[in-house]
Amino acid sequence: MGMQYNTITAIAVVAVGPPAIVTITTGTNHGLVVGDFVFINEVVGTITPPAGMTGINFQTGYVIAVPAANQITVELPNATIVGAYTSGGIVQYLTNRSDVTKDVIRWYDG
Numbered sequence: 001m002g003m004q005y006n007t008i009t010a011i012a013v014v015a016v017g018p019p020a021i022v023t024i025t026t027g028t029n030h031g032l033v034v035g036d037f038v039f040i041n042e043v044v045g046t047i048t049p050p051a052g053m054t055g056i057n058f059q060t061g062y063v064i065a066v067p068a069a070n071q072i073t074v075e076l077p078n079a080t081i082v083g084a085y086t087s088g089g090i091v092q093y094l095t096n097r098s099d100v101t102k103d104v105i106r107w108y109d110g
Contacts, residue, residue: 004096006030008043008089011053013081020055020079021064024091029069036063036096038074043089053083060094 007027014021024040032038040059044052061076072091 004093005090006093008040008085008091011043011056011085011089013084014073016082017055017076017080018078020059020061020076020081021073022056022076022081023065023067023071023073026070026072026091030072030091032063032066032072032093032096034063034066037061037094038063038072039092039094040074040076041090041092043085044087052086053081055079055081056089 008024009027010025012023012025014023038061040056040061043056056076056079059076059079061074061079063072064075065073067073
């Protein structure tokens with residue numbers, strides 16, 4: 001069980017922020033719904049864009065749209081996104097689960 005997450009395969013920036021709005025494509029179907037809270041981490045970035053995306057790691061946000069089974073649009077209230085997505089990253093589930101066959105502890109203390 002443990003940490004529930006999905007890998008990121010692409011990020012499209014809708015608004016650089018704050019608040020930042022991004023559409024995230026996940027490696028598999030995510031099962032998230034509008035209103036779920038997520039945590040973004042491990043996105044490859046450098047301090048010299050356009051070599052990578054900065055301002056998105058360690059950000060908590062909430063799902064505002066679900067365009068596809070493997071895409072979510074997330075609002076990150078405190079983020080300012082710089083640069084373009086290059087690779088890597090995970091979406092950690094804070095109020096949902098990535099595997100519906102496992103009942104895991106979920107909470108959000110925002």
